[in-house]
Amino acid sequence: MKILLVDDVKLDRMQLAIRLKQLGHSVQSVPSGRDALASYELFEPELIILDVMMPEMSGYEVSTFLRAKYKDWVPIIFLSSHDEPEMIAQAINSGGDDYLIKPVEKLVLMSKLLAMQRIADMRRELKTTTAKLEQLNQLLQRQVHEDGLTQVHNRRYMDEKLHEMVSVHGRHHLPLTVILFDVDLFKLFNDNYGHTEGDQCLCTIAQTVNKLFPRAGEYVGRYGGEEFVVFLGHCDQKQAERAANRIQVAIQAINYRHEYSSVEDHITVSQGIVTFFPTGKETLNRVYDMADDALYKSKENGRNCFSFWDGNENIRSKTHR
Known part of the structure; x- marks a missing residue:
């Protein structure tokens, strides 16, 4: 998958990025929420791993912004050293799909990624199907509005x-x-x-x-x-x-x-x-x-x-x- 990793702690970010790359994923890591928003459209991630507590813009704010601006639902896994139920609930309510506790256990990380990979595969299939349906719809519109012989309007x-x-x-x-x-x-x-x-x-x-x-x-x-x-x-x-x-x-x-x-x-x-x-x-x-x-x-x-x-x-x- 293409994974956008957002964490303001440089060491944590580097270690997790290495793990993700070793598992075969393409990773773009950024240190802040604002950098994440700036990278989103260009990178087109299939998964976002997002730290909760960051200066200037929290993970909750990043997630809320993304969900409001983009219709395409890219899964978000929140990342935090806190495991309080209130924080997990806030993460889900702001648009998150899952929650990882730091330090991240390798087996847990692999399991979460496997689940997200299934979602990414389904999203790819859906995009392909949607594109084909759009092409067919455009063709149908042309056939409805076009003279079959001369190909000008009917x-x-x-x-x-x-x-x-x-x-x-x-x-x-x-x-x-x-x-x-x-x-x-x-x-x-x-x-x-x-x-x-x-x-x-x-x-x-x-x-x-x-x-x-x-x-x-x-x-x-x-x-x-x-x-x-x-x-x-x-x-x-x-x-x-x-x-x-x-x-x-x-x-x-x-x-x-x-x-x-x-x-x-x-x-x-x-x-x-x-x-x-x-x-x-x-x-x-x-x-x-x-x-x-x-x-x-x-x-x-x-x-x-x-x-x-x-x-x-x-x-x-x-x-x-």
Whole structure:
């Protein structure tokens, strides 16, 4: 085990440290309670052997402090030349697990250490199991929130996030932008290149756009099929237009071939944008409908462009070819 030994009497400390090392343990010995607290996090002991009576800070105070600050329960054996029941009770009440009387008998010491070794072994197993469970939990969270194909956020997560963002932006009167974009003439792509190539195309587009918006308050998700959605928090219309241009340019740069498209000889996307100051009462369907109306206008205007829903039931388009 890794043992932190705390004793202000130098000779006692040295003798006990030698014994512990002879028994195969790794020992860090310190002369005071304050030194023990300073060493604790760096050394990460699996057992603390702690003298009761020390100047400045008693063993009771050290134990009480450790138990209050750290959730991880490291066993503490108190060490004292006193065997009064009141002192033993105080040691246990302050967070101790056992009590050794000085001078420490070799057989007693070995027996106590054997018991503590069992606890240390169980703690190691528990830590390993906990770490594995945490990894599995993180994986599960990703699977719950992630689209299985494109590995961006899925519709369920985006719906939850939009509901949250509408509420927050409404409370603080901040602009919120939703961009709904669609891969132009994707059915023709699938029909001619096959669904495997179609899936790869969607993955490439999703990851390309996802990299454009890595900051807090920016979310990219799959809306369904070949449609994707982007949420941009605290984003006004000018910023939304720049974001739409970035998407357009990034997709253009991919140069993903689509010889069967009537728009270009490569993949293009059409975008519908709604930028608004939420009241906090908007439904998800209403927000999506506004973006979808703008997206439909982009398709009417020849695709490979973006259109804004301006909040007055009117839609204006900008074409960037």
